[in-house]
Amino acid sequence: MKKKLIKSLAVVVIMAFVSSVLPCASFAASTYSYEKCVVNFPVFIEWRTLEFAAFLDMHFQSKDGNTSLITGAIDAYKAYKDTIYNELGKYETGVGTQTQEQLKSLDSCLRLADQSVLEAKDMLKRHVATTGRIKQQTILLEKYQAINNKLDAMNMLIAKIVGSFATFKEKLPGFLKDCNKKK
Numbered sequence: 001m002k003k004k005l006i007k008s009l010a011v012v013v014i015m016a017f018v019s020s021v022l023p024c025a026s027f028a029a030s031t032y033s034y035e036k037c038v039v040n041f042p043v044f045i046e047w048r049t050l051e052f053a054a055f056l057d058m059h060f061q062s063k064d065g066n067t068s069l070i071t072g073a074i075d076a077y078k079a080y081k082d083t084i085y086n087e088l089g090k091y092e093t094g095v096g097t098q099t100q101e102q103l104k105s106l107d108s109c110l111r112l113a114d115q116s117v118l119e120a121k122d123m124l125k126r127h128v129a130t131t132g133r134i135k136q137q138t139i140l141l142e143k144y145q146a147i148n149n150k151l152d153a154m155n156m157l158i159a160k161i162v163g164s165f166a167t168f169k170e171k172l173p174g175f176l177k178d179c180n181k182k183k
Helices: 002-021 034-059 066-089 100-182
Strands: none
Touching: 034 066, 034 100, 066 100
């Protein structure tokens, strides 16, 4: 519990630090141009990716079953993806035809969005695989501990039986001698 609290506090501190260092990614509608996309959009993506990674770390620490955890994580991934592409959709050239430079900026931002969405998907896959393995290992460990406890109890019972036989063996020759003398 204490370890979880420390991790949660660390995530909050890191996110507060990042938000104080990075400029806010929300801009007025008039500032959404393809030229500014190259500068502002990576900051927005970095912030959203950090939020998504922190969510996955906290979400998969739950002791709930993997099925419910995966469903929640997939929903968060879809929201992340929608947020990235919705933000990209806000950038526009204004009135008229696009210049070569504007198209290069748009292409750069589109590639960045696609790359960040793919990286988020990989991040989600890694968390699912890692959590599944950890939970399987935990279940196996608990079963092995239960088996070990039963074997320990059985070992103690066998030791008591062996001790009783040894005591009986020590008393048996004396009993036989007494039986033979009475005849």
